[in-house]
Amino acid sequence: MLVIAALPITGAQAQDSTLPSIGGAGGGLISEQQEAEIGRQVMVSIRRSAPQISDPLVYDYLHDVIYRLVPSAPLKNRDLTLAIIDSPDINAFAVPGSIVGINGGLVLNARSEQQFASVLAHELAHLSQRHFARRMEQQETSAPLAIAGVLAGIVLSAVTQSEIGIAAIAGTQALSIQNMLAYSRAHEQEADRVGMDILADAGMDPRGMPEMFEIMMRQNRLQGNRVPEYLSTHPLTQSRVSDTRNRAEQYPVRDVQDTQEYHLIRSRLQVHYARSGKVAVDTFQDYLNRSDTEKTDAIRYGLAAAHLRNGDPGSAIAVLERLLENNPGRITYVVTLAEALITQGNLDEARSRLKHALERNPGNYPITYRLAEVETAEGNGEAAADYLKRLTRERPNQETLWSLLAEAEGMARNIVGVHRARAEYEALMGNLEAAQRQLRQAQEKLPAGAPMRQIVTERLTEITEQLIARRS
Structure with a gap:
């Protein structure tokens, strides 16, 4: 489920792979009301099964960063629901119905606020382009609500790296949905392009996107290749990293400094994920x-x-x-x-x-x-x-x-x-x-x-x- 084209980096996930994005600019088969219901069901599953961070300082910072980007994103619905998953792994996702999820590890592993924000911009781009609806139209799938529970299971398995969502995504239905989530390279490139436009318009540095992709690729090479087949999506290839790097260089060079709050919250999360006090x-x-x-x-x-x-x-x-x-x-x-x-x-x-x-x-x-x-x-x-x-x-x-x-x-x-x-x-x-x-x-x-x-x-x-x- 629209889990970041910027791929999670745990040992349970594959080198050069990423989770898909759900959101689509089609709209013929999937109404906004149906997307909202899908988002509601996914949030219910997350609240019930995924550990979340309720720390008000962490929540407030992440909320502020997203809403620094939202005015620059071509979103029809800008009333987002934020889920902060308590996991040290790099991951983020967006779900129809204006749901944006962030792992604590995304802040922890990024080396700058620009890199961190680039992942959020990419996810907002997937939502703004409604890639899920577009993909469902291509697959001629007309029952989006019937698969919401399975999509929730996919998200839970991805963000928790556990067996929580396995029961929901077993069998042939999961296989068909996995195929539906196999987004085209064009959709990922579109999300990269729109995401960098969002960053630039928000006064941030688009160069953070290829930098973050490179961090993910390096860590995935160290973690190995053990991703379950149903979570396999488009590869994050070196050519894609090169493409985003070349595109980022077309933006004017600007000296963008990280906010102090980013480094404070990063320190706070580092303490949170330390083995002991x-x-x-x-x-x-x-x-x-x-x-x-x-x-x-x-x-x-x-x-x-x-x-x-x-x-x-x-x-x-x-x-x-x-x-x-x-x-x-x-x-x-x-x-x-x-x-x-x-x-x-x-x-x-x-x-x-x-x-x-x-x-x-x-x-x-x-x-x-x-x-x-x-x-x-x-x-x-x-x-x-x-x-x-x-x-x-x-x-x-x-x-x-x-x-x-x-x-x-x-x-x-x-x-x-x-x-x-x-x-x-x-x-x-x-x-x-x-x-x-x-x-x-x-x-x-x-x-x-x-x-x-x-x-x-x-x-x-x-x-x-x-x-x-x-x-x-």
């Missing part, structure tokens, strides 16, 4: 001890994150305080400092720091998320729920937020709020019957004529209609 501390301390070390602030931040993972919030706080002296407005430092203070049990100081930061950055996602965490730890359910409600209004497709909101509403003894939050969580997880039950329970606890009862009733009607449509 101690290994992470030793690694970043070694970086600092090298006389030729660059990006010192990002390395010091990585050391702070490593101390925190190693169960030493005091050392993390000391490093972060020094970083804040030189850059007091850096949100990543403040939020990570609050994380260390919460771990230390110093909730008042964490709250004070975060509230001051929120005054300077109203509505900021990581700050608000961490404030909700402070209030939950303090037992202030009503305050925590207030922060989380703000976040769910802005990001209604994040199931983690609804789960946290249900917990906070329970702490605040708002039973109707608990039922409503659980209903939204269950709906995102594809459990429409459970969502329906939660809303009915909320409805029963509200008096007739109450404005909230009307809101609950309207949502219950929507869920019921979805359930009827699914069964039909």
Whole structure:
């Protein structure tokens, strides 16, 4: 399923191969509504089976990078849903219905923000050109929803490198879908070309694309050739790399610098994927001890994150305080400092720091998320729920937020709020019957004529209609 023409690089995948892209500029056989349903089903499968990163700092950074590119992408629907897969392997994918997925390893293995962004631009290009619909028209396939479950299985197997999706893609149906996903070289070249246009128009360097392709090819040669046949797609050949390199050189040369946030988040993910907290501390301390070390602030931040993972919030706080002296407005430092203070049990100081930061950055996602965490730890359910409600209004497709909101509403003894939050969580997880039950329970606890009862009733009607449509 539109998994990056930039191929994953684990040992379970082949040298010079890549996962396909689903999206198509055809549209005769596949309506936008059908594409949206395919995307919904795939996201349900990902939420149920694929480990995801819910770290608000990582999510916020990746969200910001995608939306730096989106205005330059020829997309009809720019309301994207982001899935961050918790895997150190290089991979990204896009799915009809405006779903974009990123492995944590994509940031980890890229050597620059331009390289990282080039993969996202390539995936946005596949979506914008609707390659899936075009391929299905070529195959004269007229039942896109019937294969959504199998496509979800292909995505899960690809992004998790496990047996999770195998059951869904066994047998002749999977073989026929694999053939459908065998996109032409022209589609991949088109995605490369459109992706580089997106990068250039967004003020980024198109040269990052051939550089990232070369990283993938080198790592695949080291990893071996063991990709399952059903995941085989077009090869990422040296000629394709050369073609993108030659095309990139046609763009004006510009000195594009990586953002500081890219290197901070890369350090944060490096700590996340380290074998242990101690290994992470030793690694970043070694970086600092090298006389030729660059990006010192990002390395010091990585050391702070490593101390925190190693169960030493005091050392993390000391490093972060020094970083804040030189850059007091850096949100990543403040939020990570609050994380260390919460771990230390110093909730008042964490709250004070975060509230001051929120005054300077109203509505900021990581700050608000961490404030909700402070209030939950303090037992202030009503305050925590207030922060989380703000976040769910802005990001209604994040199931983690609804789960946290249900917990906070329970702490605040708002039973109707608990039922409503659980209903939204269950709906995102594809459990429409459970969502329906939660809303009915909320409805029963509200008096007739109450404005909230009307809101609950309207949502219950929507869920019921979805359930009827699914069964039909």
